[in-house]
Amino acid sequence: MRKLLxxxxxxxxxxxxxxxxxxxxVKKEESDIGxxxxxxxxxxxxxxxxxxxxxxxxxxxxxxxxxxxxTKNGRFLAKVIGESRGNVIxxxxxxxxxxxxxxxxxIAKHFIIxxxxxxxxxxxxxxxxxxxxxxxxxxKEVSRELSKNLIEIKNAxxxxxxxxxxxxxxxxxxxxxxxxxxxxxxxxxxxxRNRRPPMDNVNAMLSFAYTLLANDTAAALEAVGLxxxxxxxxxxxxxxxxxxxxLMEELRGVFADxxxxxxxxxxxxxxxxxxxxxxxxxxxxxxxxxKFLKAWQDKKQEKIKHPFLGEKISWGLVPxxxxxxxxxxxxxxxxxxxxxxxx
Amino acid sequence: MQDNNEDEYLMxxxxxxxxxxxxxxxxxxIEQQWEENVRTVEGQHIHIKADQPLIREKxxxxxxxxxxxxxxxxxxxxxxxxxxxxIQNDKxxxxxxxxxxxxxxxxxxxxxxxxxxDSDVLQLTAQAICxxxxxxxxxxxxxxxxxxxxxxxxxxxxxxxxIRVRKMFKEMHHFFNNNYTPKVRTGxxxxxxxxxxxxxxxxxxxQSVSSYIERVLKE
Ligand code: SF4
Numbered sequence: 001m002r003k004l005l006x007x008x009x010x011x012x013x014x015x016x017x018x019x020x021x022x023x024x025x026v027k028k029e030e031s032d033i034g035x036x037x038x039x040x041x042x043x044x045x046x047x048x049x050x051x052x053x054x055x056x057x058x059x060x061x062x063x064x065x066x067x068x069x070x071t072k073n074g075r076f077l078a079k080v081i082g083e084s085r086g087n088v089i090x091x092x093x094x095x096x097x098x099x100x101x102x103x104x105x106x107i108a109k110h111f112i113i114x115x116x117x118x119x120x121x122x123x124x125x126x127x128x129x130x131x132x133x134x135x136x137x138x139x140k141e142v143s144r145e146l147s148k149n150l151i152e153i154k155n156a157x158x159x160x161x162x163x164x165x166x167x168x169x170x171x172x173x174x175x176x177x178x179x180x181x182x183x184x185x186x187x188x189x190x191x192x193r194n195r196r197p198p199m200d201n202v203n204a205m206l207s208f209a210y211t212l213l214a215n216d217t218a219a220a221l222e223a224v225g226l227x228x229x230x231x232x233x234x235x236x237x238x239x240x241x242x243x244x245x246x247l248m249e250e251l252r253g254v255f256a257d258x259x260x261x262x263x264x265x266x267x268x269x270x271x272x273x274x275x276x277x278x279x280x281x282x283x284x285x286x287x288x289x290x291k292f293l294k295a296w297q298d299k300k301q302e303k304i305k306h307p308f309l310g311e312k313i314s315w316g317l318v319p320x321x322x323x324x325x326x327x328x329x330x331x332x333x334x335x336x337x338x339x340x341x342x343x
Numbered sequence: 344m345q346d347n348n349e350d351e352y353l354m355x356x357x358x359x360x361x362x363x364x365x366x367x368x369x370x371x372x373i374e375q376q377w378e379e380n381v382r383t384v385e386g387q388h389i390h391i392k393a394d395q396p397l398i399r400e401k402x403x404x405x406x407x408x409x410x411x412x413x414x415x416x417x418x419x420x421x422x423x424x425x426x427x428x429x430i431q432n433d434k435x436x437x438x439x440x441x442x443x444x445x446x447x448x449x450x451x452x453x454x455x456x457x458x459x460x461d462s463d464v465l466q467l468t469a470q471a472i473c474x475x476x477x478x479x480x481x482x483x484x485x486x487x488x489x490x491x492x493x494x495x496x497x498x499x500x501x502x503x504x505x506i507r508v509r510k511m512f513k514e515m516h517h518f519f520n521n522n523y524t525p526k527v528r529t530g531x532x533x534x535x536x537x538x539x540x541x542x543x544x545x546x547x548x549x550q551s552v553s554s555y556i557e558r559v560l561k562e
Contacts, residue, residue, distance in 0.1 A: 087374060087375055089373070089374070089522050090374065110552075110556070113556065113560075117559070117560065150560060154560075224541075225374070225375075307559065308552075308555055309543065309545060310545070311545070324540075324541065324543060325543075328543065328546060329552070331374070331524060333524065333526060333546060333547075334546060334552055335551045335552050335553060336551070336552030336553055336556075337552065338552045338555055338556070339556070341556075341559045343559075343562075
């Protein structure tokens with residue numbers, strides 16, 4: 001398995017990124033405030049409106065380092081893409097599947113099986129770890145419902161049905177989500193998902209986590225030669241990384257949701273980390289964003305055993321492993337796409 | 344491979360990948376899965392040599408030519424000879440811009456020492472086939488220079504090896520035309536393969552995906 005290299009997060013909005021030899025140099029008002037060798041980097045995320053020199057962009061493209069520009073709140077703006085790796089055969093196979101509802105269904109099903117299975121086990125873990133703090137019978141009930149849902153998903157005969165079952169599973173899971181928040185209940189609660197803009201602290205963090213995950217997943221797909229914009233479950237829409245969104249379905253709960261919940265439960269974030277705009281929209285303050293990114297980076301270094309490969313890898317490499325497995329299935333090496341089934 | 348479809352020409356240097364592992368060859372040459380793809384590797388190759396006098400160097404009865412681009416329509420392959428020594432010989436052929444007649448001898452430079460497998464020998468044989476075709480002459484010997492032992496080894500271009508090279512390119516073209524990446528028997532050699540993380544050799548001995556899902560869901 002390949003090595004997980006570091007991500008560099010640029011969070012001050014008023015710096016400019018340049019290339020000097022083999023280093024990225026962070027400049028502020030003409031003076032250098034930081035310097036990092038490129039060969040240690042896998043991705044660079046620039047939050048805010050900082051710029052970067054064409055020379056740096058070129059160097060990143062050449063070395064397959066993803067250089068992504070986002071707004072301060074983590075909304076995707078642009079990324080640097082180098083010369084394509086010439087894998088037109090793989091991409092054409094991907095497009096053929098995407099054009100066929102029945103072929104798309106076979107892969108899309110596995111994404112959703114992964115998602116629902118993992119969410120079920122998030123709940124099962126809660127019943128094991130905190131039986132005295134949650135409504136045990138409700139968790140068990142939801143878990144049973146999700147098991148039934150899994151069978152329906154497995155037997156789904158078209159994409160519309162599949163989306164329907166996924167919706168039902170999401171409603172079930174969201175019903176108990178709030179109960180997984182065990183600390184700071186007055187400041188952190190989940191009444192449902194809202195995102196444009198997020199209207200509470202939890203949604204603000206979920207949105208940020210999903211953006212990071214989507215970027216990581218898209219970078220992994222592009223690295224193995226797939227087109228992150230052409231999906232099987234999410235329909236094509238200009239500018240939407242549909243395949244990245246498909247692939248991250250299995251990781252949303254088990255990686256992003258659990259991450260956000262643990263920041264709250266471990267009191268790494270608190271109510272002072274958020275700022276409410278006049279219209280009720282909630283924004284994380286810069287300091288909170290830094291803590292968040294630091295913890296995100298640490299989480300990516302944690303090791304787990306990959307359920308299909310049987311190898312120990314870091315969490316950060318999971319999107320990459322799944323992207324390879326997907327590419328290998330599309331090329332015909334594997335009889336199906338093996339979802340990441342976590343327990 | 345008798346037509347002139349040069350876009351479909353395969354790289355001579357692929358012989359070493361193909362002998363090491365057919366799947367590795369396919370991952371590199373068909374799927375273009377390479378950290379730095381093969382073209383840049385070949386590019387560097389040329390670059391090192393290009394620093395030295397590119398054209399001919401004349402020494403007594405020899406013309407020494409470096410980084411000579413070669414190809415063979417028969418094999419459907421193209422590549423670069425590190426060095427070709429043209430030895431003056433009345434039975435030889437005239438080469439462009441010279442009065443005398445010469446016979447070409449390909450010389451391949453290797454960084455290490457002689458290998459156990461015969462990928463170096465077969466690569467040299469393929470170069471000889473290219474030179475024969477381009478110059479219309481016979482090449483019956485070549486050399487491999489091993490940097491680690493600072494010594495060149497003479498290699499006869501045997502009929503048997505020519506047959507193997509032809510067979511190998513036939514098979515490569517067959518894979519290439521079908522965009523087919525073979526699944527192969529994996530082995531200890533996978534440990535020294537630079538494409539492990541893309542190939543995932545464990546996949547080839549793996550349970551099927553459907554049984555994986557069935558099993559996990561039942562647990
Ligand atoms: S990992 Fe093994 S099977 Fe795969 S390409 Fe390398 S040598 Fe061949």
